[in-house]
Amino acid sequence: MEQIRFLGEEGFLAAMEEENKKWRKQYVTRGSLRSFDGAKLNYYVASPENPIASVTLVHGLGEFWGKYHEYAWYLFQAGYKVFFVEHRGHGYSEGKVSDPQLIHIENYNTYVEDFLSFTESVVVPESAGLDMMLIAHSMGGAIATLFMEKHPQYYSRAILSSPMLKIQVSSNSPLVALTISLGNIFFRRSKHIAPNQKRFSPNAPFETSNAASRPRFEYQLRLRRKDEHYQTSAATIGWVLASIRVHREIFRRISNLKVPVDLFTAGKDHLIDPAGYDMFKEKLPGTRIHAYNESRHEIFNADEASRKRYYTEVLEVLNGK
Secondary structure, X not given: OOOOOOOOOOOHHHHHHHHHHHHHXXXXXXXXXXXXXXXXEEEEEEOOOOOOEEEEEEOOOOOOHHHHHHHHHHHHHOOXXXXXXXXXXXXXXXXXXXXXXXXXXXXXXXXXXXXXXHXXXXXXXXXXXXXXXXXXXXXXXXXXXXXXXXXOOXXXXXXXXXXXXXXXXXXXXXXXXXXXXXXXXXXXXXOOEOOOOOOOOOOOOOOOOOOOOHHHHHHHHHHHXXXXXXXXXXEEHHHHHHHHHHHHHHHHOHHHOOOOEEEEEEOOOOOEOOHHHHHHHHHOOOOEEEEEOOOOOOHHHOOXXXXXXXXXXXXXXXXXX
């Protein structure tokens, strides 16, 4: 771990445009696979010469490969083979609705089945017997948790980073759920933009973002400005309903989760209800909690001190400490 040079604020953009870009060109390959229903999913693999294990990154809502360039780079430097798939409706994966900025799903089990296809078709054969671990962020945390409950045999350890075990009360109240559900039924608006969701803006403000590192926010925004595939940003009514239901689905099957889990939480997270973390810890007492009280939702894009501690602890967990 000592050989990894964690990037600070100053010089970050230059390092990503030069060193990280060179690394991606040399060591990262891109591929695609057909999921269970024929949808084409886009993925990336970063392969060191002698990997010590493999790590699969599971991204959140509206995210894409470019948002994890830095994260994957550090894991690669630590000796891990890194896998990343863009969820359906995200990035270059198929499954988008007619408005390409909207993100739609009717049921999280579709995401789970996609991830099973990716795991069996790509991760297992390309890991070639290596120990396989997961790191999942936000919506990806909900997907990964459901996946491990249904398919515990693939991954040996999991890190859930600001996982969407329960979305914030403002979106999760029974009244909101009932209102959206009735609107969905009577007006057939499942694929329409949900209330309070915002379309992509090339001038999105840093101050209200989920990141506390301005250069990292700017790097990702630049990628989104250049490529319309990365401009998915607003959830549909169907996605919101599915995300409300996923909380119940997770905890209905929680006893099936046998994989050791480390839970990384952000204290200034306006998207996730921390009650979900408490329930998770209560049901699985062996869960280790890593609290980042001053971080916004994206801990890997937090302030410099928190970020360095975060990556250090992530690597310690992966190394079995």
